[in-house]
Amino acid sequence: MLDRESTFADPTILELLKTQFIPVALDQWYTRRQQDTEGEFYRRIAGQGPRSDFNRTTQGLYIADAAGTLIAFNNNRGPERIRALLEKAVADYDSPDATPIVREKTDPRFAPRLPDGAVVVRTHAKVLSGYEPTDDRWQQIFQSAVSRDNLWITADEQRQLAAGEMPESLRLRIARFHLVDDTRGEPPTWRREEIRQFDVELNNGTISGKFRLETADQARGFEGTLRGVLAVESGKLTQFELLAEGNFWGTGTFTMQPPAGKFPLAIAFRLADGGDIADGIPPHASRGWVEGYWHPER
Amino acid sequence: MAKPRNRSPHYTKSLCLFVLSFGLHGAEICGQETHPDDLQQRCAAICQPGDAPWRSVPWQTDLLQAQHLAVEQGKPIFIWAMDGHPLGCT
Numbered sequence: 001m002l003d004r005e006s007t008f009a010d011p012t013i014l015e016l017l018k019t020q021f022i023p024v025a026l027d028q029w030y031t032r033r034q035q036d037t038e039g040e041f042y043r044r045i046a047g048q049g050p051r052s053d054f055n056r057t058t059q060g061l062y063i064a065d066a067a068g069t070l071i072a073f074n075n076n077r078g079p080e081r082i083r084a085l086l087e088k089a090v091a092d093y094d095s096p097d098a099t100p101i102v103r104e105k106t107d108p109r110f111a112p113r114l115p116d117g118a119v120v121v122r123t124h125a126k127v128l129s130g131y132e133p134t135d136d137r138w139q140q141i142f143q144s145a146v147s148r149d150n151l152w153i154t155a156d157e158q159r160q161l162a163a164g165e166m167p168e169s170l171r172l173r174i175a176r177f178h179l180v181d182d183t184r185g186e187p188p189t190w191r192r193e194e195i196r197q198f199d200v201e202l203n204n205g206t207i208s209g210k211f212r213l214e215t216a217d218q219a220r221g222f223e224g225t226l227r228g229v230l231a232v233e234s235g236k237l238t239q240f241e242l243l244a245e246g247n248f249w250g251t252g253t254f255t256m257q258p259p260a261g262k263f264p265l266a267i268a269f270r271l272a273d274g275g276d277i278a279d280g281i282p283p284h285a286s287r288g289w290v291e292g293y294w295h296p297e298r
Numbered sequence: 299m300a301k302p303r304n305r306s307p308h309y310t311k312s313l314c315l316f317v318l319s320f321g322l323h324g325a326e327i328c329g330q331e332t333h334p335d336d337l338q339q340r341c342a343a344i345c346q347p348g349d350a351p352w353r354s355v356p357w358q359t360d361l362l363q364a365q366h367l368a369v370e371q372g373k374p375i376f377i378w379a380m381d382g383h384p385l386g387c388t
Contacts, residue, residue, distance in 0.1 A: 023356065
């Protein structure tokens with residue numbers, strides 16, 4: 001979130017990445033664990049840096065050559081520092097005698113794929129108000145952030161939607177994994193028993209409903225309304241627009257410093273058109289247990 | 299029952315605007331009256347702009363594919379490795 005609005009908003013950095021580098025974006029939670037060819041190459045590179053304990057995060061920015069030799073690592077923010085790092089790497093770069101690595105193995109545990117016939121729905125969350133004014137640049141970025149995740153809907157669920165039914169699996173998946181405040185980082189999802197209310201109706205392609213999610217200690221919750229429309233043609237979703245809006249309260253380990261008390265949060269869902277590379281990113285809640293994502297009743 | 303796809307220009311002009319109009323028109327949300335004139339502004343606030351600068355970079359999402367391109371083009375690899383996917387939730 002912060003990187004997008006600082007380092008990767010710098011015109012010089014963007015131009016360098018586009019013309020002088022092969023840029024790749026990874027969720028290292030997956031890559032450092034993968035017991036496969038890609039994971040081995042990643043660990044070869046990251047293992048040369050300061051974050052070589054692969055039981056812990058290896059988050060950061062890496063520059064490496066095609067043979068896997070680490071050229072630079074940085075996990076600090078600030079365009080000036082990264083710009084200098086990139087410019088030095090380009091100036092010093094000596095392309096190695098390397099060949100394309102053959103993918104001999106793929107670790108299925110960390111390679112969730114969209115099943116045949118399933119569709120992707122983009123989700124965006126935004127805190128609408130409630131933050132205390134600040135002059136801190138980083139806090140300002142968090143406070144104005146719009147999140148991005150993907151909701152996956154199976155072929156069978158689309159068939160049920162076409163029949164005018166809201167599938168229980170989809171209802172629970174939206175409630176547990178997508179009605180979250182992920183605007184400041186990786187959010188906690190909801191346990192099934194934390195769904196206090198999720199009354200949603202599907203009537204002639206119109207979605208409406210109310211929801212209330214709350215932890216047992218009442219420290220975190222989200223209460224609001226659902227409004228939307230959908231259309232299905234030949235068993236496939238051709239339109240899915242949904243807005244969840246209400247009052248959120250509380251925080252998670254990686255979503256600290258929310259507004260005080262209850263604050264308005266809106267989450268917009270829109271059917272993806274495949275035109276965005278992020279459409280191919282697995283839902284955040286599927287990480288490490290994709291079966292649990294598909295079966296939120298468990 | 300499937301709803302026929304609505305091809306009205308009002309729908310295609312701005313799907314997100316439609317959703318917000320549908321959801322918020324005249325409604326009292328979060329304790330504040332929502333005026334229809336605010337809808338477009340609120341839509342822009344929720345929907346991530348497609349032309350955000352970081353999105354102009356041709357990010358790869360597969361490190362081996364990036365390695366192949368690095369060999370082919372004689373360029374270094376730049377890895378943006380985060381907790382949570384940098385292009386999605388992080």
